[in-house]
Amino acid sequence: MFDIFSTGPTKSSRIGGGVTRAKPSRRHHPDFDKLQMRGWKAAEKEAELPSAAWEKEKQWALRMGLTGSDCLEDKSIPTFARGELPHYAGINTFLKAPYIEDVTAVGAYDAAVMGIPFDGGTTYRPGTRFGPQALRKISALYTPYNYEMGVDLREQMTLCDVGDVFTIPANIEKTFDQITRAVSHVASSGALPIMIGGDHSIGFPCVRGIAQCTSKRIGIVHFDRHIDIQEKDLDERMHTTPWFHATDLVNVPAVNLVQVGIGGWQVPREGVTEARKRNTNIFTMRDVEEMGLAETAARALELAWKDADAVYISFDIDSVDCGFVPGTGWPEPGGFLPREALELVSLVAKEGICGLEVVEVSPPYDCSDITALLATRVIVDVLGTLVSHGKMGAHKHIIDKPVSIPAGPDVV
Numbered sequence: 001m002f003d004i005f006s007t008g009p010t011k012s013s014r015i016g017g018g019v020t021r022a023k024p025s026r027r028h029h030p031d032f033d034k035l036q037m038r039g040w041k042a043a044e045k046e047a048e049l050p051s052a053a054w055e056k057e058k059q060w061a062l063r064m065g066l067t068g069s070d071c072l073e074d075k076s077i078p079t080f081a082r083g084e085l086p087h088y089a090g091i092n093t094f095l096k097a098p099y100i101e102d103v104t105a106v107g108a109y110d111a112a113v114m115g116i117p118f119d120g121g122t123t124y125r126p127g128t129r130f131g132p133q134a135l136r137k138i139s140a141l142y143t144p145y146n147y148e149m150g151v152d153l154r155e156q157m158t159l160c161d162v163g164d165v166f167t168i169p170a171n172i173e174k175t176f177d178q179i180t181r182a183v184s185h186v187a188s189s190g191a192l193p194i195m196i197g198g199d200h201s202i203g204f205p206c207v208r209g210i211a212q213c214t215s216k217r218i219g220i221v222h223f224d225r226h227i228d229i230q231e232k233d234l235d236e237r238m239h240t241t242p243w244f245h246a247t248d249l250v251n252v253p254a255v256n257l258v259q260v261g262i263g264g265w266q267v268p269r270e271g272v273t274e275a276r277k278r279n280t281n282i283f284t285m286r287d288v289e290e291m292g293l294a295e296t297a298a299r300a301l302e303l304a305w306k307d308a309d310a311v312y313i314s315f316d317i318d319s320v321d322c323g324f325v326p327g328t329g330w331p332e333p334g335g336f337l338p339r340e341a342l343e344l345v346s347l348v349a350k351e352g353i354c355g356l357e358v359v360e361v362s363p364p365y366d367c368s369d370i371t372a373l374l375a376t377r378v379i380v381d382v383l384g385t386l387v388s389h390g391k392m393g394a395h396k397h398i399i400d401k402p403v404s405i406p407a408g409p410d411v412v
């Protein structure tokens, strides 16, 4: 009988029925060492992580939520859900991070997430005002630990959620001032500002908030299918315009703006003219494909950091192929695969950042929270990257002109 696994007559064994057959051999890779796989190394790295913050959180949960029922074997379970567990319960903040009601306390944290619920700059599908809620909700399914990175955000950094900026729904300019004020407050405190949009019009006031706290030069890496750099759209500073106004700021030069993923049939010619005039840097999806992710990131970093002191990341979720992100304002086929986008944003973040915004998630158009889920991943992957590369807090040295925003009087 013909046996495809036969390795010759010397290796045979008796199998039922008295028929002698060659023993199957699958040792095609005799030198393979499973301990050398990234998978195993990541498992080993976990053993090096501390767990003190997790232990403290469990103690805190019992203090805040009362000890649990006598029948429970796990004595760390409280009566009222507090902290991370269970993932489906609780009042959601981003990643179940502490909610900082008193924003004057934000400086005690390494990074602060803020929602910017504003879609007044939208020119097609609205709904991004619900973006912050959607990201917070779906972020509840994540743990603070990432297997492959070997990081545990709870143990290795402090994160808080400062809630949302008070936006003015029918007024772009008033909203911009509110956003800039909020971002400048967080940046001045030393906490890393992480903004959840909102439509892309918020890019300008977010960058302005950081830029006004520093005399240093800021570069921007902008992930998008759209060029977003015309002066006005529909007679206003809509979500097609943030980089025109941001690169008008004295310390945010257009030559340090790197626009990655641009292309398709939704790029207004006014924006293209402006990008050319201002000499920005533009990589299409085909450029990315031809260079590969590592080379793309290396060149983006080189351009964004050239004579600059810090880099800001603006991530438009529509830079990802619309098949993965239905819940967005201007979906466009042909963008990044999710895995590519996550890899690229991490490669860019590893040199450190002075701020991150993730924009254009429109929950009313989303399916099964998948758009919000990917947007959440962008944020946690950037945080994990900053931690694993020792860059958390590295932006603080550029804040040499901190602003001071008065609080209201004490309530008596």
Ligand SMILES: [Mn+2]
Residues within 6 Å of the ligand: 200, 224, 225, 226, 316, 318, 319, 330, 360
């Ligand atoms: Mn876009």
